[in-house]
Structure formats: C-alpha cells, structure tokens
Amino acid sequence: MALHAVILAGGAGERFWPASRQKRPKPFLEVLDGVSLLEATHRRARRFASPGCVWVVCGREHAAAIRRETGLTNRRVLVEPRRRNTAMAMSWAAHHIAAHDPEAVLVVLSADHHIPDARAFAAAIRKSAKAARSAGCIVTLGVKPRRPETGYGYIQTGPPAARAHPGLRRVKRFVEKPDAARARSYLRRGGYLWNAGIFIVGARILLQEIESCAPDLHRALSPLAKAPRARSGAALERAYRRAPSLPIDVAVMERSRKVWTLPVSFAWSDVGTWLSLAEELGVAPGETRVVGGELISDDTGGNLVWGSERPIALLGVEGLAVIDTGDVLLVTILERSPDVRWIVSDLKKRGRRDLT
Amino acid sequence: MALHAVILAGGAGERFWPASRQKRPKPFLEVLDGVSLLEATHRRARRFASPGCVWVVCGREHAAAIRRETGLTNRRVLVEPRRRNTAMAMSWAAHHIAAHDPEAVLVVLSADHHIPDARAFAAAIRKSAKAARSAGCIVTLGVKPRRPETGYGYIQTGPPAARAHPGLRRVKRFVEKPDAARARSYLRRGGYLWNAGIFIVGARILLQEIESCAPDLHRALSPLAKAPRARSGAALERAYRRAPSLPIDVAVMERSRKVWTLPVSFAWSDVGTWLSLAEELGVAPGETRVVGGELISDDTGGNLVWGSERPIALLGVEGLAVIDTGDVLLVTILERSPDVRWIVSDLKKRGRRDLT
Numbered sequence: 001m002a003l004h005a006v007i008l009a010g011g012a013g014e015r016f017w018p019a020s021r022q023k024r025p026k027p028f029l030e031v032l033d034g035v036s037l038l039e040a041t042h043r044r045a046r047r048f049a050s051p052g053c054v055w056v057v058c059g060r061e062h063a064a065a066i067r068r069e070t071g072l073t074n075r076r077v078l079v080e081p082r083r084r085n086t087a088m089a090m091s092w093a094a095h096h097i098a099a100h101d102p103e104a105v106l107v108v109l110s111a112d113h114h115i116p117d118a119r120a121f122a123a124a125i126r127k128s129a130k131a132a133r134s135a136g137c138i139v140t141l142g143v144k145p146r147r148p149e150t151g152y153g154y155i156q157t158g159p160p161a162a163r164a165h166p167g168l169r170r171v172k173r174f175v176e177k178p179d180a181a182r183a184r185s186y187l188r189r190g191g192y193l194w195n196a197g198i199f200i201v202g203a204r205i206l207l208q209e210i211e212s213c214a215p216d217l218h219r220a221l222s223p224l225a226k227a228p229r230a231r232s233g234a235a236l237e238r239a240y241r242r243a244p245s246l247p248i249d250v251a252v253m254e255r256s257r258k259v260w261t262l263p264v265s266f267a268w269s270d271v272g273t274w275l276s277l278a279e280e281l282g283v284a285p286g287e288t289r290v291v292g293g294e295l296i297s298d299d300t301g302g303n304l305v306w307g308s309e310r311p312i313a314l315l316g317v318e319g320l321a322v323i324d325t326g327d328v329l330l331v332t333i334l335e336r337s338p339d340v341r342w343i344v345s346d347l348k349k350r351g352r353r354d355l356t
Numbered sequence: 357m358a359l360h361a362v363i364l365a366g367g368a369g370e371r372f373w374p375a376s377r378q379k380r381p382k383p384f385l386e387v388l389d390g391v392s393l394l395e396a397t398h399r400r401a402r403r404f405a406s407p408g409c410v411w412v413v414c415g416r417e418h419a420a421a422i423r424r425e426t427g428l429t430n431r432r433v434l435v436e437p438r439r440r441n442t443a444m445a446m447s448w449a450a451h452h453i454a455a456h457d458p459e460a461v462l463v464v465l466s467a468d469h470h471i472p473d474a475r476a477f478a479a480a481i482r483k484s485a486k487a488a489r490s491a492g493c494i495v496t497l498g499v500k501p502r503r504p505e506t507g508y509g510y511i512q513t514g515p516p517a518a519r520a521h522p523g524l525r526r527v528k529r530f531v532e533k534p535d536a537a538r539a540r541s542y543l544r545r546g547g548y549l550w551n552a553g554i555f556i557v558g559a560r561i562l563l564q565e566i567e568s569c570a571p572d573l574h575r576a577l578s579p580l581a582k583a584p585r586a587r588s589g590a591a592l593e594r595a596y597r598r599a600p601s602l603p604i605d606v607a608v609m610e611r612s613r614k615v616w617t618l619p620v621s622f623a624w625s626d627v628g629t630w631l632s633l634a635e636e637l638g639v640a641p642g643e644t645r646v647v648g649g650e651l652i653s654d655d656t657g658g659n660l661v662w663g664s665e666r667p668i669a670l671l672g673v674e675g676l677a678v679i680d681t682g683d684v685l686l687v688t689i690l691e692r693s694p695d696v697r698w699i700v701s702d703l704k705k706r707g708r709r710d711l712t
Contacts, residue, residue: 080521296684310682311684313699314686315686316688329685340669
C-alpha cells in the first residue's frame with residue numbers, strides 16, 4: 001500500500017502571463033524558494049513517496065523539460081497524447097499505477113502550487129493516506145481560508161467523518177469560486193475551506209468512483225482495460241480521443257459520497273495570478289516585493305516587481321504588478337491582474353504565438 | 357546684419373530620464389517628428405539663417421555627435437571647456453560671432469524644444485530681428501499659455517513697446533515657475549506669457565547688457581577681449597574658469613531695461629518632462645500615445661508609452677508613463693514624472709554611471 005505522488009503538470013498558467021508561456025509554463029518558473037514550482041513540488045512529494053513512486057502527468061511539449069527538471073526517468077513521466085483536463089489525467093494515472101501496484105494510494109498534486117511548510121504538508125498527507133487506505137475514501141485537503149479569496153473554490157464541511165480518523169470531516173458540498181460578498185460570508189460563518197485540489201485516494205477506489213460518478217469517462221477508459229500499462233499507442237490514443245474534458249471536481253468529487261476533507265491550516269497558494277503571488281510575498285501598502293531583477297527606485301511601495309536583466313524604477317505608483325520577462329512587458333493594477341488571461345486569448349486570436 | 361542661429365545644446369534633460377542620458381541627452385532623441393529634437397531645431401534655424409550662420413554651443417562629450425547629427429562643420433560647433441549655464445554660453449557665442457560679423461543679430465534657441473509650426477516660428481523670428489536691429493533691444497518670445505503650467509517661467513507683459521514695432525511689448529517682469537494656484541490666476545488674469553527662452557538680440561547689444569547687468573560675467577569675459585576668435589586654449593579656459601554659472605534670465609533678462617517680448621500663439625513645448633511630452637502628444641483619458649515600440653494591449657488608455665524592441669501590455673492602468681529604453685525601465689504616474697530628476701541625482705550619488 002505504497003504512497004504514489006501524481007504530479008499534474010498540464011496547466012497553462014495563463015493568468016500568470018507573460019512569465020508563464022506555452023513553451024515554459026508556470027511549473028517551470030522559479031517563482032519562490034529559488035527552485036521551480038515543479039521542482040519544489042517534486043521535493044515535497046519525496047517526503048512521503050520513494051523515488052520509484054513519483055509520477056508526473058504532462059503534455060508532449062513539456063515531457064523533456066520535466067525529465068530534465070526533476071531527474072525522473074522516462075517511465076515515471078506519463079505523457080498525455082492530448083490535453084483532457086484533470087479527470088482524465090488522474091484516471092489514466094490511476095489505471096497505469098494500479099497496473100504496477102494494485103494497492104497504490106495516490107496523492108494527487110498540482111505542479112505549480114506553493115506550500116512553504118513541507119513538513120506540515122507531509123504530515124497531513126500521511127494522515128489522509130491512513131484514512132484513504134482504511135476507510136476507502138477520497139480525502140481532499142481543505143485549507144483554512146486566510147482572506148475572502150474569490151479566486152479559489154471552497155469546500156463546505158460536514159460532520160466528523162469517523163471516530164477512527166479524528167480531524168477528518170465529511171464534505172457537505174463543493175462551492176465554485178464565489179463573488180466577493182459570498183467569500184466574505186464564508187469567512188464569517190466558518191465551516192468553509194479552500195479547495196486545494198490535492199487528493200489522496202486508493203487507485204482502485206478512484207477508478208470505482210469514476211465508474212459510478214462519471215460513466216462517460218469510465219467508458220472512455222475501456223481501451224486501457226486491455227492495455228493497462230500502455231504509455232502510448234493506439235489504446236491510449238483511443239481513450240484520450242473519447243474522454244470528456246472535465247475537471248475531477250465536476251466529474252467525481254461533487255458527486256461521490258466517499259469524499260472526506262482534512263482541514264489544514266498551513267499556508268498554501270495556487271500562485272494562480274500576480275495578485276496571489278503578491279499576497280504570498282507580502283506585498284502591502286508601502287511594501288514592494290521584487291522577484292528577480294533590480295529595483296533601483298520606488299518611493300511609494302505596494303507593488304510587485306518581476307524583473308529581468310533591466311533595472312526598474314517606479315515613481316508614485318502603488319498596487320501595480322510590473323512584469324518584465326525580457327521579451328514582453330506587462331504593467332497591471334494588481335487587482336485586475338487575473339484578467340491577463342483575456343490578453344492571452346486575444347493574442348492567440350491574433351496569431352501572436354511569439355507572445356503566448 | 358545677418359541672422360545667426362545660436363543653438364544651446366548644454367542641457368542634460370534629466371527630467372526626461374531614462375531616455376535622456378549623459379551620453380545621449382534629450383537633444384539627440386527622436387521624440388517627435390521622426391528626427392532628433394536637435395535636428396528639428398537645426399532645420400527650423402535654417403529657415404532664417406544661412407548655413408554659415410548656424411552655431412551650436414555644447415560640451416566636449418557631445419561635440420562629435422552634434423557634428424554628425426547636424427552636418428555642421430567644426431567651425432560652427434563651439435565646444436565649451438566646462439558647463440557654465442546659459443549666460444556664459446550666450447556670452448561666448450556673442451563674443452565669437454561678433455568677431456566674425458560685428459553686426460550679427462543672434463537668435464538663441466534651445467536644442468531640445470518642440471515647435472510644430474516652423475513657418476509661424478520663422479515669421480516671429482524675423483519680426484523680432486527687425487525690432488532687435490532697429491531698436492537695439494533684446495526680444496524674447498512669449499508663448500500664449502494654453503494651460504496653467506507650473507513647469508515654465510512666465511513673462512508679465514507691459515505696454516506696447518514702440519509704434520514702429522506693433523505687437524511687441526515691454527516686459528513688466530519675469531516670473532519664476534509658479535505654483536498651481538498662481539499659474540491658474542495668471543491664465544485667468546491674462547497678460548502672462550510662457551518664457552520660451554528664445555532670445556533675439558544684436559551680439560554687441562547683448563555684450564553691452566552683460567557689461568551693465570552682470571559685471572562678474574563681464575569681467576570673466578575679459579581674456580576673450582584679446583582673443584575674440586579663440587575656440588579653445590588658455591584665454592577661453594580662463595574665461596570659463598572665472599565665469600559665474602548663471603542662467604541668462606537671472607544674469608541679464610530680469611535686470612535689463614531693453615527687454616521686449618513678442619507674444620506668439622503657436623504651439624511650443626520644452627518637452628521637459630514626460631508629462632509635457634504627454635500633453636504634446638495629446639494623451640488624455642482614454643487616449644494612450646505610443647512613441648516607439650509596440651503596445652499589444654491597453655484596456656483603459658490615458659497613458660504614455662515609450663517602447664523599445666519589447667512589446668508592452670497595459671491592464672487597468674491610467675495616467676502612467678511607461679518608459680522602456682531597452683536597458684532601464686521607468687513606470688511613473690505622469691503627474692509625478694518631473695520628479696524623475698531625484699532618481700537621477702540619487703543614482704549619481706550611488707555611482708551608478710551606467711544608469712545616468
């Protein structure tokens with residue numbers, strides 16, 4: 001019943017443009033800690049998973065870079081023939097890993113999240129794995145909210161899950177990203193946690209839940225039943241062609257009755273936007289934070305600066321993100337920064353592949 | 357009684373940092389019109405001055421570039437042994453040119469101003485020169501103010517100067533850069549003009565006025581009396597070492613009784629700051645203006661963008677100047693942009709010659 005880390009590296013991180021690009025998306029960026037988010041995730045995974053039990057699921061275009069970055073062997077890098085969202089990525093990983101280790105417990109992680117306290121994180125994973133193993137449930141980590149964040153989904157907690165597993169609770173419901181008023185009320189009322197998208201579940205349990213909660217997805221997986229160890233080829237191709245593109249939350253978590261949550265209070269961020277990075281770094285009135293590059297002047301503070309080789313001077317500005325990637329420059333109000341995804345989609349429409 | 361254009365190219369243009377640098381100050385920048393401010397000034401001068409009657413006064417470090425830029429011969433470029441402000445620059449030019457042409461009328465211009473209507477400008481110069489010649493006065497152009505500008509000095513006009521020279525008026529007083537309330541009252545009350553720092557005066561009249569208004573400066577010039585055509589050497593060196601560093605307004609204009617002004621209504625700007633360039637270019641709410649570079653996105657408008665090879669995206673920002681010179685990046689509130697000079701002086705203190 002070994003713990004297997006499954007690192008999902010399929011996200012584009014578009015709201016992190018222009019640092020995150022198709023060729024070098026967010027997991028590869030050294031945003032914090034001086035290593036890439038991917039490598040930091042890999043190191044966190046190694047606290048509970050042996051080297052032979054760390055897997056990455058990714059697209060073809062990033063496989064080589066991922067092997068270089070993590071030192072993982074070919075075998076451990078599951079290259080999806082096309083992008084089909086997290087439900088399919090997890091399904092294939094569950095199938096593939098179960099073929100090697102039928103008792104495997106999966107710990108599903110995003111390649112581009114930030115969790116400074118790796119020790120507290122590993123302890124939570126072990127506690128969750130114990131429950132997943134003995135109760136056959138799906139455990140999702142629920143992070144105690146620190147602010148009325150509108151960029152995250154929430155988990156409303158239910159009653160304690162089982163006497164044998166103190167701390168774990170049933171999930172009443174998953175809530176999609178709320179508006180500001182609702183987010184504030186969640187914080188006030190309590191009983192709401194940030195959905196960190198970190199799942200701990202036995203591989204076979206996950207496949208069972210897919211069967212009962214997401215029949216379309218289950219059917220798409222059938223070619224893999226005959227070739228469970230396939231890493232490429234016709235069976236995998238067929239499965240991916242048929243698979244619906246769904247996030248695992250929608251396909252399984254919101255429907256399954258086996259989902260528990262472990263409330264955790266360590267710091268966690270999906271580093272999804274410049275705004276969330278600013279919060280992570282402690283940008284506040286008067287406090288500018290610099291990631292790379294050289295800030296030569298700033299009289300006001302309260303800005304986030306992502307520099308390259310060019311020194312940057314700020315004068316009289318506040319609450320800005322100034323992102324200089326060397327080949328593109330973005331200047332945005334931090335609060336508006338999640339909207340950079342519209343710039344990206346506009347650039348794509350205009351065929352500016354050089355800039356996306 | 358030929359007209360001689362004397363282009364003063366000694367200014368550092370520090371408030372135009374980081375585009376304006378010690379090695380390549382503002383006169384060399386192609387800010388508007390697709391040619392450098394210096395070359396545009398040269399072309400304006402050629403409307404009233406023959407090729408042999410255009411002179412530039414500059415520092416040693418820029419002499420070669422000025423000759424390249426303007427095509428002027430060595431003889432026409434007066435290289436100051438040190439920087440001593442405009443009073444000394446004009447004094448030397450008057451001395452030197454009078455030695456070649458005792459009846460010369462000087463038209464003193466800054467190398468880095470912007471005057472879109474060159475024809476109206478030349479007409480004003482000719483009218484002023486006529487008065488300067490026949491009445492022996494110093495004519496200064498007074499620009500009808502278009503806004504309560506606090507970045508310019510003002511001229512308060514007196515009564516009409518002489519029946520023979522309609523339009524010209526006596527100068528009641530020169531006023532230093534006012535605060536905002538005062539600038540508004542000047543505009544409301546009328547009778548105030550922007551001091552454009554453009555002077556038309558006979559070379560010998562100027563030297564006489566220096567003698568009576570600025571005795572220290574006059575004494576400093578005495579070595580040149582024996583070597584009036586000196587372009588370098590001990591006499592010039594001595595004169596510059598002794599000369600007080602004063603602007604011509606303080607040394608002569610505010611004291612002389614011979615100063616007249618010609619009110620003009622054509623557009624004029626000293627392009628002194630990013631704010632004045634923004635005004636010149638018509639930056640307004642919703643209207644962003646781009647000088648060089650590529651603006652790939654801007655949802656709000658009202659910004660000034662000075663780009664280099666790197667595309668620039670703006671999101672949610674307004675009233676900003678984003679100045680990317682390739683080696684430095686400045687992001688400033690336009691209203692605060694005149695304060696970049698403090699950044700420059702700070703960088704100098706820190707020995708960052710690479711950035712100033």
